Amino acid sequence: MAGQTPERRAERPAAPGAPDFATKEAIRARAFEMGFDAAGFAKAGAPPADGANLAAFLGGGRHGDMTWLAETFARRADPQALWPEARTVIALGVNYGPAEDPRALQGRADRGAVSVYARNRDYHDVVKKRVKRLARWIVETRGGEVKVFVDTAPVMEKPLAARAGIGWQGKHTNLVSRTFGSWLFLAEVFTTLALPPDAPETDLCGSCNRCAEACPTDALAEPYRMNAARCLSYVTIEHKGAIAADLRPALGNRIYGCDDCLAACPWNKFSRPTAEAAFQARPDLDAPRLAELAGLDDAAFRRAFAGTPIKRTGRDRLLRNVLIAIGNSGDAALLSVVRPRLEDESPLVREAAQWAFGRLSGAPGPASQG
Structure with a gap:
């Protein structure tokens, strides 16, 4: 079959009922070969806390006018509600770390500040092609059925990634990695294969509150609780109407998104700039x-x-x-x-x-x- 090597074909399947560590590690190795920077495994079922946290977010009106979050609540709260046959979620990450602190641009009044993730190719397109190749390889060499997602369905990516051990949800509500800081694009492969889960990552935010302190609109007044209606990423990208008068001065020169809470995270000291050309800043989008x-x-x-x-x-x-x-x-x-x-x-x-x-x-x- 396509993508197999003699060594992989020689591997013996796990005994019935035994954890299939060989398949799991083969998939992880293949993911790294294909350009993913992080890969972890979690059971497809979600703990009740995920749905409860989402319900509280919606109930508090913190989602602004992103009505689709409420409309897809039932499927979003549990991966198996989205696809009942799923047994395992393979959480994947791609590093998009910037070469410089994106906040350095905020002092240049004649230039616009564009969020790091949007300065070149759309990551949805780039990463999804890669995820599809990995999923196809899994089916051809390991069997089972798969579905792939790159922010394209009601999937709670960050809790899944945290349960799969590739990071933890920081106080800014985004994923934080020991290796890549706050700069990971996320994707998932849902599979019917029952694979051993990885251990969840430990929350290492501790007493640090730099992300909240960096937020220009106080959208992180409560740790681990984002008020999207005040977040400048939401305001400049998702919000379709006029921007509230009290938020306009806080925009500064931000014209698409805001990276302040991500850039302030101390774990970024372990990150490195992305080697992916498609995610490196285009000259015309670096400081337009x-x-x-x-x-x-x-x-x-x-x-x-x-x-x-x-x-x-x-x-x-x-x-x-x-x-x-x-x-x-x-x-x-x-x-x-x-x-x-x-x-x-x-x-x-x-x-x-x-x-x-x-x-x-x-x-x-x-x-x-x-």
Whole structure:
């Protein structure tokens, strides 16, 4: 069969009822060969705490207008509700660590800060191809049935990854790894194979609270509890409407996402920059000029961001963010790029332009008068 080696074909299957450690370690080795940086195994069933934590998150309204989280609650709370035949979840991680602290860009008022994960190819596309290859190899060489996920279904990736031992959910609610800090893309292979689980990783946050201290909007007021409605990643990416007035100054020059809580984690001292070219920053997305972004029409936006996560958000939301960043810049010279957007076809863009005009000139934008 494709992908097999003579050594793997010679391995004997585990005796009936015995833990199949040979298959588990063969899969892990193959995952590393295929470019994954972390691989762990967990039973497919979820503990009640996962569903309870999700219910509390939704019940507190901390999900903002991400209504799909509530709509898919039943399947999201338990992998076996999503696929009852699943016996094992193989949790996978790919390092996307940046070469420099992404917060260093925040002092450059004429440039936009783009989240590390969005500065090049869309990781969903890159990682999913790799996961599919691994899953195909598992079926061809080890049997069973599989389903693969890369943030593409109601799967609670971070609790699964923590149970599989590749990290723990830190106080910023994201996964933290001893080896890669806070910089891992996650993916999963669900399989009908019953494989021995790995030991869950220990929570090593201790008394550290740097992630919460770094958050510019106090979205992490409670450890391990994210208020997504105040998180700048949610606000700049998922939120479709106008951004709340009290959050706009906190955006600074962030135009797509926010990495502050991730970058503040002390465990990043053990991380290393990604070797994956598709995740290294493109020069035009490393520190894009706000003035150039403000001039994009829809066609230019699509050309500039084809193949990146930014394209999914759309031109109007990006320009909303860009204009707020321009308003925060304090640079009155940028009024020249704000004025054309006062007549933009998009109400969302016009409103942000009016706010930016008022911030830089001290007067309301012409389109807002009368």
